[in-house]
Amino acid sequence: MQFKEIVGQQAVKQRLLNTVSENRVSHAQLFLGPEGSGSLALAVAYAQYLSCEDKQPEDSCGVCSSCRKYEKLVHPDLHFSYPFFASDKNDTSLSFIEQWREALLANPYLSLDIWRGYQDSQNKQANINIAECHQIIKKLSLKPFESVYKILILWLPEYLDKEGNTLLKIIEEPQPNTVFLLVAQNQDQILNTILSRTQLVKIPGLSYEEVRSYLVNERGVPNQTAEETAYLSNGNLTEALGMLQQETNSFHADFVDWLRKCYSNKGLEMMKFVDRVAKAGRESQKNFIRYGISYIRECCLLLSDAGNLVHLPAAEKETAQKMAGVMTLDMAEAISEVLEQAHYAVERNANPKILFLDVSLQIIKILHFKILPKGNQYI
Numbered sequence: 001m002q003f004k005e006i007v008g009q010q011a012v013k014q015r016l017l018n019t020v021s022e023n024r025v026s027h028a029q030l031f032l033g034p035e036g037s038g039s040l041a042l043a044v045a046y047a048q049y050l051s052c053e054d055k056q057p058e059d060s061c062g063v064c065s066s067c068r069k070y071e072k073l074v075h076p077d078l079h080f081s082y083p084f085f086a087s088d089k090n091d092t093s094l095s096f097i098e099q100w101r102e103a104l105l106a107n108p109y110l111s112l113d114i115w116r117g118y119q120d121s122q123n124k125q126a127n128i129n130i131a132e133c134h135q136i137i138k139k140l141s142l143k144p145f146e147s148v149y150k151i152l153i154l155w156l157p158e159y160l161d162k163e164g165n166t167l168l169k170i171i172e173e174p175q176p177n178t179v180f181l182l183v184a185q186n187q188d189q190i191l192n193t194i195l196s197r198t199q200l201v202k203i204p205g206l207s208y209e210e211v212r213s214y215l216v217n218e219r220g221v222p223n224q225t226a227e228e229t230a231y232l233s234n235g236n237l238t239e240a241l242g243m244l245q246q247e248t249n250s251f252h253a254d255f256v257d258w259l260r261k262c263y264s265n266k267g268l269e270m271m272k273f274v275d276r277v278a279k280a281g282r283e284s285q286k287n288f289i290r291y292g293i294s295y296i297r298e299c300c301l302l303l304s305d306a307g308n309l310v311h312l313p314a315a316e317k318e319t320a321q322k323m324a325g326v327m328t329l330d331m332a333e334a335i336s337e338v339l340e341q342a343h344y345a346v347e348r349n350a351n352p353k354i355l356f357l358d359v360s361l362q363i364i365k366i367l368h369f370k371i372l373p374k375g376n377q378y379i
Contacts, residue, residue, distance in 0.1 A: 001044040001070065001108060003059045007237060008210040009038055012203055016046045017058065025050065025149075026199040028171050028180040030157075033203025035185055036236030041108035042203065043153050043181040044070070047078060050179065051147040066147060073101045077147040079139050083112065083126035083159040085119050092135040093128075109238045112156065113283060125349075128156075130163040137170050140178055151179045158189035171197050205235030215240065231311035232294045242287070251291040252316050256323070262363040263326060270360050278353040285352060289343045295320065296336045303329040331366050334373055338362045 003013045019025050033039035045060070048070040052060035060067050069075040080100060081093050093100070099118040104110055112126060136152065144150040157164070171180055171194065182198060184190055208230050214237065215226035221244065233240035254277075261270045277285060298310050298317075302324040310317055327335075342359045346352070365371045 001041055001048055002062055002067075003042075003045045003049070006038050006041045006045060006108075007214045008206050009042060009203065012042060012201065013045075015201070016042070017049070020049060020055070021057075025179065027174055027178060028182070028198045029201055030182045030184060030190075030195070030198040031201050031203055032184050032187055034205045034236065035111055036109055036233070036238035036240070037203050037205050038109060038237065039185075039203045040104075040110055040153075040155055040183045043183050044073075044104075044108065047149075047151045047153060047179070047181060050149050050151065051075065051077065073104060075147070076145040077150045079136075079150070079152045080155070081128060081132060081136055081152060082115070082155040083128055084132075085116070085126055086129060089129065090131050091129070092132045094135065107238075107241070109241065110155075111238045113286070114238070114242075117283070126159055128154075128160045128164070130166065133160075133163050133166045136167060140170055140174060143175065144177055149177050149179050150175070151181065153181045153183060155183045157182045157184050157191075157194060158186050160191060160194070162191075164191045164194055168193055168197065206237055207235065211235065211237055211240050215244075219244070228311045228313065239290075251288055252295070252319070254288065255292045255295060256319055258360070259323065259363070259367065262360055263367040265364055265368040270364075271357075274353060274356045274360060277356050280352075282346060282349075282352075285346050285356075286343060289339050289346065293336055293339045293343065296332055296339065299324050299327070300329060300332045300336070303327070303332060327367060330372055331370070334366050335363055337373070338366075 003017075006013070031039040031043050048067060049055060049060045051066045051070065053064040053066050054061040060070075062071075066075060070078065073080075080097070082100060084091065084093060084096050086095075096119060100115075103115055103118045107114060116126070136154075140150060140152060142150070160167075174180070180198070182190075182194070187195065211233060212226045212230035215221040215229060216223055219226075219241075221229070225244075229240050229243050233243060254273075258270075258273055261273060277288065280288070295312075295316075298312055299320050301307065301310050302320055307321075310320070312320060324332075338359055342355060345355050362373075366373075
């Protein structure tokens with residue numbers, strides 16, 4: 001992975017290049033950026049640049065022995081740690097290294113949902129266990145084998161529980177030329193003891209134009225589709241790429257049909273819908289809810305007289321205008337909140353039949369009976 005392959009983030013790239021040229025590479029750095037911003041890809045590109053045998057002013061050379069090994073993620077001084085779905089307490093990231101390399105090479109803008117698909121998760125929770133912490137200490141106690149630096153990229157340290165405290169000593173006092181690159185999305189979920197020992201590298205979300213330009217120029221997506229996708233993804237390239245693979249038309253038809261059933265309070269038909277969606281996979285359920293949140297957001301724009309900001313296909317925009325005619329802005333915001341909570345619950349293995357029945361009843365209260373949840377925002 002080279003810097004030139006990463007979308008946008010020019011300021012961050014230059015900052016990382018400067019740390020090397022000015023000989024001030026911190027031994028523990030936290031790459032903090034939202035999903036789809038490219039923080040993991042930046043960490044890999046930075047690691048490759050540190051190990052490159054013929055560094056160029058703006059990038060690694062891409063042709064030396066070190067770079068060729070990095071391109072396949074097989075460099076002996078490059079180590080990865082990441083959340084996984086352990087079937088045994090002695091499992092470590094090495095148990096899943098082949099799947100990891102396949103997933104990261106296929107999509108540098110990896111998300112936990114995509115990573116889950118490469119494993120037999122069986123609805124288990126992802127974590128970084130104590131066995132993995134001991135494995136990290138063992139790997140990093142050795143000297144570099146080929147490169148000047150031995151580098152560990154720890155993806156999503158938010159999944160380190162109390163066991164992460166076993167890493168404090170090696171993070172604070174590592175072997176010479178050892179570099180920790182932690183790649184995180186939520187600073188509040190990282191152990192404070194680890195956070196205080198790292199140098200923060202903030203990575204912003206991508207702009208609308210950066211996502212649109214990438215989809216058009218690199219992926220060959222038609223301009224109109226790219227514009228709509230870039231807008232709905234809100235700077236998340238992972239989500240934008242996922243949208244291109246989804247049958248969003250079916251999500252649209254199902255979601256609008258669901259709202260109509262709730263608006264008309266058709267209990268029996270609504271129960272049939274709940275039974276059907278409950279049988280879908282969890283990822284499909286999450287994508288369906290995510291689409292619904294984006295769609296309701298567009299309705300909020302229409303209700304706020306900001307129709308010029310709506311980026312929906314013509315047919316979907318027409319339906320959104322009709323939906324906006326039967327709800328108020330407060331009702332749309334309340335539905336959006338209900339869907340946000342539902343997405344959170346699906347991620348945590350809630351019973352889908354009970355969950356979608358409860359969500360349906362809440363939407364019926366809002367749309368049919370016009371009863372809003374209690375809260376100052378609805379007064």
